[in-house]
Amino acid sequence: MKSDDLNTLQWTLARRAERMNPSVIREILKVTEKPGIISFAGGLPSPRTFPIDAFSEACAKVLREDGQGALQYAASEGYGPLREAVASQLPWMVDPAQVLITTGSQQGLDLVAKVLVDAGSRILVETPTYLGALQAFTPMEPEVVSVASDAEGIDVDDLAAKAGTGDTRARFLYVLPNFQNPTGRTMSEARRAALSARAAALGLPIIEDNPYGDLWFDAPPPLPLTARNPEGCIYLGSFSKVLAPGLRLGFLVAPKAMYPKLLQAKQAADLHSPSFNQRMVAEVMKHGFLDRHVPTIRALYKSQRDAMLAALTKEMDGLDVQWNSPDGGMFLWARLPAGMSAVELLPKAVEKSVAFVPGAAFYADNADPRTLRLSFVTASVDQINTGVAALAAAIREAKTA
Amino acid sequence: MKSDDLNTLQWTLARRAERMNPSVIREILKVTEKPGIISFAGGLPSPRTFPIDAFSEACAKVLREDGQGALQYAASEGYGPLREAVASQLPWMVDPAQVLITTGSQQGLDLVAKVLVDAGSRILVETPTYLGALQAFTPMEPEVVSVASDAEGIDVDDLAAKAGTGDTRARFLYVLPNFQNPTGRTMSEARRAALSARAAALGLPIIEDNPYGDLWFDAPPPLPLTARNPEGCIYLGSFSKVLAPGLRLGFLVAPKAMYPKLLQAKQAADLHSPSFNQRMVAEVMKHGFLDRHVPTIRALYKSQRDAMLAALTKEMDGLDVQWNSPDGGMFLWARLPAGMSAVELLPKAVEKSVAFVPGAAFYADNADPRTLRLSFVTASVDQINTGVAALAAAIREAKTA
Numbered sequence: 001m002k003s004d005d006l007n008t009l010q011w012t013l014a015r016r017a018e019r020m021n022p023s024v025i026r027e028i029l030k031v032t033e034k035p036g037i038i039s040f041a042g043g044l045p046s047p048r049t050f051p052i053d054a055f056s057e058a059c060a061k062v063l064r065e066d067g068q069g070a071l072q073y074a075a076s077e078g079y080g081p082l083r084e085a086v087a088s089q090l091p092w093m094v095d096p097a098q099v100l101i102t103t104g105s106q107q108g109l110d111l112v113a114k115v116l117v118d119a120g121s122r123i124l125v126e127t128p129t130y131l132g133a134l135q136a137f138t139p140m141e142p143e144v145v146s147v148a149s150d151a152e153g154i155d156v157d158d159l160a161a162k163a164g165t166g167d168t169r170a171r172f173l174y175v176l177p178n179f180q181n182p183t184g185r186t187m188s189e190a191r192r193a194a195l196s197a198r199a200a201a202l203g204l205p206i207i208e209d210n211p212y213g214d215l216w217f218d219a220p221p222p223l224p225l226t227a228r229n230p231e232g233c234i235y236l237g238s239f240s241k242v243l244a245p246g247l248r249l250g251f252l253v254a255p256k257a258m259y260p261k262l263l264q265a266k267q268a269a270d271l272h273s274p275s276f277n278q279r280m281v282a283e284v285m286k287h288g289f290l291d292r293h294v295p296t297i298r299a300l301y302k303s304q305r306d307a308m309l310a311a312l313t314k315e316m317d318g319l320d321v322q323w324n325s326p327d328g329g330m331f332l333w334a335r336l337p338a339g340m341s342a343v344e345l346l347p348k349a350v351e352k353s354v355a356f357v358p359g360a361a362f363y364a365d366n367a368d369p370r371t372l373r374l375s376f377v378t379a380s381v382d383q384i385n386t387g388v389a390a391l392a393a394a395i396r397e398a399k400t401a
Numbered sequence: 402m403k404s405d406d407l408n409t410l411q412w413t414l415a416r417r418a419e420r421m422n423p424s425v426i427r428e429i430l431k432v433t434e435k436p437g438i439i440s441f442a443g444g445l446p447s448p449r450t451f452p453i454d455a456f457s458e459a460c461a462k463v464l465r466e467d468g469q470g471a472l473q474y475a476a477s478e479g480y481g482p483l484r485e486a487v488a489s490q491l492p493w494m495v496d497p498a499q500v501l502i503t504t505g506s507q508q509g510l511d512l513v514a515k516v517l518v519d520a521g522s523r524i525l526v527e528t529p530t531y532l533g534a535l536q537a538f539t540p541m542e543p544e545v546v547s548v549a550s551d552a553e554g555i556d557v558d559d560l561a562a563k564a565g566t567g568d569t570r571a572r573f574l575y576v577l578p579n580f581q582n583p584t585g586r587t588m589s590e591a592r593r594a595a596l597s598a599r600a601a602a603l604g605l606p607i608i609e610d611n612p613y614g615d616l617w618f619d620a621p622p623p624l625p626l627t628a629r630n631p632e633g634c635i636y637l638g639s640f641s642k643v644l645a646p647g648l649r650l651g652f653l654v655a656p657k658a659m660y661p662k663l664l665q666a667k668q669a670a671d672l673h674s675p676s677f678n679q680r681m682v683a684e685v686m687k688h689g690f691l692d693r694h695v696p697t698i699r700a701l702y703k704s705q706r707d708a709m710l711a712a713l714t715k716e717m718d719g720l721d722v723q724w725n726s727p728d729g730g731m732f733l734w735a736r737l738p739a740g741m742s743a744v745e746l747l748p749k750a751v752e753k754s755v756a757f758v759p760g761a762a763f764y765a766d767n768a769d770p771r772t773l774r775l776s777f778v779t780a781s782v783d784q785i786n787t788g789v790a791a792l793a794a795a796i797r798e799a800k801t802a
Binding site: 240247260273 | 427
């Protein structure tokens, strides 16, 4: 036995680590990193929307006026003025004491799983659902069960059928009601009312993830589920889509029954989110900055969605491809003709210099192999036109092959 | 049943959450937040050491030259130039590909526990050990076993006795060899050599935590354990003590056998550490900045240690109190006379406007109630003199009571 083998044998992995896998999307993004490729694959906000000047001013001011505070250890709950700013901008009465600042909303998912999921615990997700949430939950070894979903969101009768009892009783439903990743769909007002009532009747907690809610195009989405039953929901939000993801700042709003344990999990995970970044964002948010800035993101993304819809209508003519028309966010969901597979299409599309994410990656079970996710925010309008034409050509060739 | 009760009953905590508790230190710090108190309790670096001007310049430059990159999503491994800078400053051959940037070294502990600890897994720690590590490990429900330790570090015979076999085989030994938190002690060269050999013979992985190693006063500490057996160790480092904790940046160096799983756990935990902060620190580290900056921290902390040692010698005369003389870092370890309890002394000390952390908080088991941790870096020399006199007065009164 070589010494390398000996050394490897020293390490015994936890059972949960055996279930961790490289992100499918991450692996796809690597494949699609060839020069000149037009990518509809990533979930990256358009860097044109990052308010660099505002951040520059905020950095300089924070370091000048309170550099020592901004660079020191701080409370695990987060920076007081930022917690207040978060509470005041949410569309229901939120006590800042219930706001916990997280290192991106991804961390909120990690904390929720740590506090609520035992090995084997049932948890419920949409069909399809956000891949990053599945990755965050997996280390705590849940039994993930998909609830049937349509264009308006969760099927509440299927929810009741899958909520479980006794040992199989679901710990929570994870749901992303606004401009969902991956489908771009939005839960209707009627469906929200029905879901909120049914979940309360079932005693089923809801984890509501809302990173895209501010990115609406024509009208704001209906009121969050958490606003309808704050004691029965944990709400996750993010600054990644309205300011910038590179600061890794998000937040959660938790009922009093859950806050202390989430806080303890947060403290154990990374002590606190960067105090400097929290002060930068609190500074940038002053004087209604988001009220002026976010509409510029909405207008840009709406024009890009329109460009993609127009290109799809033009290029997919006669190909029997379906797609939806999201009311906000970053993603559009498409479905190939019967018998085709998005996973098999991807390498052919990449040959023609266009990339997407096969939808199968987003299903906890029973994936629909025909689906694919298209981001319309990272590529320019010209790239959207060229890329959709290339995608149509790849589909046409695959159909006739 | 009121509706509040109904709602509370919806939430079922994970078993691990029942084991989470508020940080003892956090609770103590709350008690000691009265105006005018002199605190030897916290583990806060002196804010006088934060290089605010260098950070201001770095922020402006990063945003001016690559704002879009600094504010965008990024790779989970961390920013390439920062990984290279970390690898190049470590005192053994490190491939930057083995460096993972973490959200503070606290996150490194969380990732290690996720990847290596199953519920009931034995893990070994020093006596006493870093409280934050115990908090990070606890959610994964280990059986924590203390290994006997003296002023030079781990007792290697007791280590062998407690390493376990089969199902009780320890997953790792967690050790903080340089200027340990809480004791300030440093593992000697002879002990490191003995520990490294014994651990390798036992096939026992080592998690080596080194946040304070650069803060030596007269001579650098001996070579890290990881340098002696890189395939058998995971090394954790931090920028919190040499630059500033408020950026929440640390790193780990892992062998090839472990890196991929730690990376997957990192991605699930918070996608990546803030790209902006990573570029700031990489920028600040250019052109040998740490070589000029860190000696100023060493000089300051050494003068503060000397002040505390002098004050202790003067004020504790005749009180039968013992203390050590750390060769670096931030903490000094003291022991009260037989029969006294540091937990009982604390409120009496706070009455006299001085605070410390009772040592019992740092033991996984069999705590020594007479011990206490004194930080010498946050208070000024004048405050150290006043505070040590007040502490001596509290001990004197407690002895005669």
